[in-house]
Each structure stands twice: as C-alpha cells, then as structure tokens.
Amino acid sequence: MAKIKAGVATSHVPAIGAAIDNGITDNEYWKPLFEGYDYAKEWIKEQKPDVVLLVYNDHATAFDSNLVPTFAIATGEEFKPADEGWGPRPVPNVKGYPEFASHIAQSVIQDDFDLTVVNTLDVDHGLTVPLSLMFGQPENWPCKVIPIAVNVVLYPTPSGQRCYNLGKALRKAVESFDEDLNVQIWGTGGMSHQLQGPRAGLINKEFDNAFLDDIVDDAENLALKPHLEYINLAGSEGIELIMWLVMRGALNDEVELKKRHYHVPASNTAVGHLVLENK
Template sequence: MGHLIGAIGSSHAPSISFAFDAKHQDRAEWKPFFDAYQPVHDWLKAQAVTTMIVIYNDHLNQFQFDAYPTFAMGISQYMNIADEGMGARDFAKIPGATTLGWDLAKSLLADEFDMTICQEMQLDHGVMSVLPLLMPSTWPIRIIPIHVNVLREPLPTPHRCWALGKSIGRFIKNTSSNERIVVTATGGLSHQIHGDNFGFVNPEWDNRFMDLITHEPEVLAQASHEDFIYRGGMESVEMMLWLTMRGALSETTRSLKEVQRFYWAPMLTGYGLLALEAEN
C-alpha cells in the first residue's frame, strides 16, 4: 500500500521565480510570502516524502496550441527547466519517478483518463515557481508532473478534475509501492491579467475557496468554469486544479490536519498556500 502523506495547494506565478532568483526573500514586499513556505518545507523533510505528484498547467512551453492536450504527464528519469524567454533558470534537472509514473499512467488509463505521456518534458513556472520553495535544490523528492488544460477551450470541468484526483488517490491507496507521496496542485488564486478587469483580485473569495477546498470540496466540484471566473477573474479557472489535489485525499483520508495556511494579495494575483496532512 502506498503512503499518501498529504497534499499542498499553492499559487504559481512568474513573479515568484523572479523574486527567488533575485534573492528578494528578505525584502519587505516578499518576506511574508517566502517565510510562509518554510513550515511546509520542514514538514516534507520531517515526513521523509519521496515522491510528489504535481498538478499544474503548462504555459505554452512544453505544449503549443496546435497540440495542447487536456491531460498529460511526464514520465522521465529527469526533466529540464523551461526557458520562458530569459534563459532557463540555474537549477539541476528535476528527477522523475519512472516506475511509479508508469504504474500511475496504467491505473489512470484503466479509469478512462487518456493521458498524453511525455518521456521528455520541460517544466515552466507552473511547477518551478513553487518547487524551490518546498525543498532544497538538490531535489531530494522525485516528481511526477501532471498537466491539466486550463488555457484553451474546451477545458475539463471542475468535476472532471475532482474525478482525476480521486483516481490518483485510489492508485496511491492500492499500489504495492512503499513510496511516501504528497500530491501538490498549483494555480490561481484570483487574478485577471488582460481586458477591462486587468488586475482584478478577490481576497474574500480566495479565502472562502480555501475554506471550501478543505471542508466542502464537493461544492467546488459541482461549480462551473463561469462560477470561478465570475468570482476570481478569467485566469482564476486555474483554481480548479486544486480539486485534483483534494480529490486524491478524499479517497484515502478520514481526517485532515492543517499544516499551513497562508494568504497574501499584494500585486496582480491572490497568493494562496495550503498544506494538509492526511490522518488515517
């Protein structure tokens, strides 16, 4: 039986990468944000997590709109860092979990999730703005990245993301692997970076969302894309990726312990962080 240690939800944004690489961790405008991740960093180490399944969306780096899959996963010994226009960031390649990854892919296919399998993958800020905040850059935790389309119509529904998470949770529960696994989702929270509502942020909704994702995720699973967009702006549809993370916990966990919860809205997006430990 696999060990699902818990789950993490985190915003992702290019600005996080820029601030991290520029060593702005102690600057007043960034210190609250970076400090919030240290307890989660410490928790992952204390729990001896070996594998992290990361739910994210690619921002036209691994995929282009001429072939943009609904669901895709990276199964590779190592994955590269994407060059998002200013050169690839100065990190070592990210280690993958190939044996567990192939087993997961077969299980998802049996549950009728037709994944695009990428044996070569480059990870953009959807993963890499968050990963260095969660672990040392020696990368002691192997990664299985799962991309979900939240950019190009037609999008999967929130309920479909919830179902994907439940399928991942069943796999972890039933696998014979002894891996210690955390499921992480990145994206959101409220933001709109184009059009008449440029710069829109809704802290009240963001905090309500984190309440619901913890205690009543089924309510969010029944929502529509329009529900998310109305409350959080066009790009906030990324928030439904957190449902995948939470769905995994719903299959294996009787109760949850909140390791960390943080919210901050100083710029063009609501930054959220939520770490939940599974208590079986």
C-alpha cells in the first residue's frame, strides 16, 4: 500500500523564489537562510518520494473572493506556475497524479471532509517556492505532486483542530490506495508575519520557536490553539501555520526530528523549516 513516511514544513516567502530565480542565494543577506536547507536537499535525494501531498494556500491567483474553498484538492495531470503579476516563475510545470488524487478525494469526502475538487489549477509561490527549496532548479520536478489548498486568506478559516484532523483523514486515504508508493506530506506557510497595517513587519521569535517545539512533541495540544492567539502573537498572516498541522496530523504520533531551521528575516518574515520522519 501507499505510505506517508515523512513530513516537511517550510515557509513559502515569495522573495525566496525571487532570490533563487535571480541567482542571489549566496549573497550576504540570503546565504544564511538557504544554508538551512542544505540538509533537506541531500535528505530528499536519499528518500526519493514518489508523490508529495503539498499543503499550501493560494494567494488570490487560482481563487479569489468570488470562490473561496476551505479545503481543495487538485486532481489534474499538470499544473502550470501562475502569473502573480510579474510573469510565472521560471520553474517546471508540476506533474499531478489524477488517479491517486481522485482516490484521496473519494476517501476524505466520505470521511466527512468537504473537499473542493479542482481539475484545472495554476499554482503560485505558495507551492512552487517549497519545491525550489527542497529540489533546487531541476529541469523537471523529480516526483509527482498533489496540491491541497487551505483557505488562510479570507475569514472564516478552518480551525487548527480541523486541519489536524484533515491530516489524519489524508493518512487514512493514502494507506487505502493499493499501490506501493513512498509518499511525503508538506505543510507550508508562516511563520510569524504581518504584511499590512500598524504592525506590518511583526516577527515574534518566541512564538515561532515554541510552535516549532510543540508541533513535533505536543501536536495534540497545539491543534487546540485558537485563531486569536495566532493573530495577536504571530500577526495576521501567522495563521498560515495551521497548514503545518495538516502535515503533522498525517504523520504518526511519534516522529523523529531530522532537521530544524529558523531564520529572521526573509523579506519581512520569519522563516521556519522542519524535516520529520515517522517512527
């Protein structure tokens, strides 16, 4: 059967993608951030996932205020990089896995999660930046990707508990697929940041590091954290961290921490990164 063997968490700051695309990852500003991903790049070469379930949020490119699915799964054959206003990123198209994605949708919807099924989808930096951080700049991405979008842009957003439970439903769906697949799940977004208003540029290192600790060792309680705590302590965009809970819910209760990286700043954002393997 298919099996989720590992999880990855990472921020998906658009400026990171721009630094990669413009070849400035070794300059004084960016080098400390990218060095934190050296381990993951070597690790994933050894792991060789067949499929990545990539949990991310769309930034008003595929979805907007006219259509805001709380949870969506993309079941298409291929997904193009989105034009976010300055042209698509110069990265490969993302190859999907329609049969597996459709199976997951069937299982998860029957498990009482009302996923929106999307067949045609352009993917923005929320999805492509994590791929670049983990795989570099290949001619083609080395595995198939199933995009799973979560609404963290317009309220109401799902609770942390709901996201954590979705992860558990995804694990059940994966393990009921009758094909021998090495599957990873990635949770993206965050960490603390706010892009507008009087608190623009907010970064809360204490909150971020506590979150990095708790998602590894105390995920059950972390899932209960209320939205107001994210907003008050991590900024308006800090709510993206609930997508990490989808990843964590899909893993075993006990995991092995293989890599932890935290860096400030990247643009006006705190960057967090974890590599977790199931015990």
